[in-house]
Amino acid sequence: MAYSQLQKIETKVHLKASAQQFYDVFCNRPHHIANISPQKIQSVQIHKGEWGTEGSIVSWNFMLDGKKFVAKEVVEGIDKENCKLSFKVLEGDLLGLYKSFKFNLQVTPKENGSVAQWALEFEKQENHIPAPHTLLQMGVELSKNIDSYLTQEHN
Template sequence: MSSTFALEADLKSKPQKIWESINDFSNLFPKIFPQVFDSVTVLEGDGNSPGSVRRINYAKGVPLTPITQKIESVDEEAKKMTYSVVDGDILKLYKSFRAHFAVSGKDEGTLVIYSGEYEKINEQVQDPGEFTGIIIKSLYGLDAYLLQAEKS
């Protein structure tokens, strides 16, 4: 049986800046967050467009093992992206894991909705809170990074 999650991040940066940064995940996130992301390696495609495959290696001390994501869809105009996890230990816990980013303007800033669907291998498996929590923390960190860069 599939389950869903949906988390929101209210950010102060402009929607276009957040969207561009999410789209540049492969290059930008390991530079901004070396304590979280050791490396992101593009295995197929350009790392940002549908069909691209990228391998994410987490930094030492992060309680996650490497995963491989495949970008399924990108809608530049609507600022939406969907990816699925196609390899990694996470698939020992979940039969499937698919996530969506949706970026939109909110007041003076940006609302990012990170949502998805997953199917547990069995009922003893916990919800993916540790994984999704790292993503949300990274979005707030990205916001702080962009705001600081704006001041410089």
């Protein structure tokens, strides 16, 4: 039996947009991300529940390393006051590599703009499987695309 344990990688992205503006996109309007960053996200669809509610089931179709991926996720935690959000992967391509996978996002207001902190929690299927650094990098690039979309819109 393969030895496995929960691992975590994280990064921060400095944004010009306010924490609330940025958080609102991921929490209440993730389906707009496909329009904002079509080269990364092909579509975001809701299967159960409503946008911006805990327990909703959402699927993401995205490109990573030149390959198409699908991830069906449950919105596990929403903390609107602290701009925190977590998605747990239920099914899809990532579960071929990882026993469990969770995306955590927290956006913190700063004097000028905000900071988005991405944390990926995962358990590898096999020890040789690499940590999902490319996925974390995609979060960074998506954050920058959304930030420039939000800040252009209001200038």
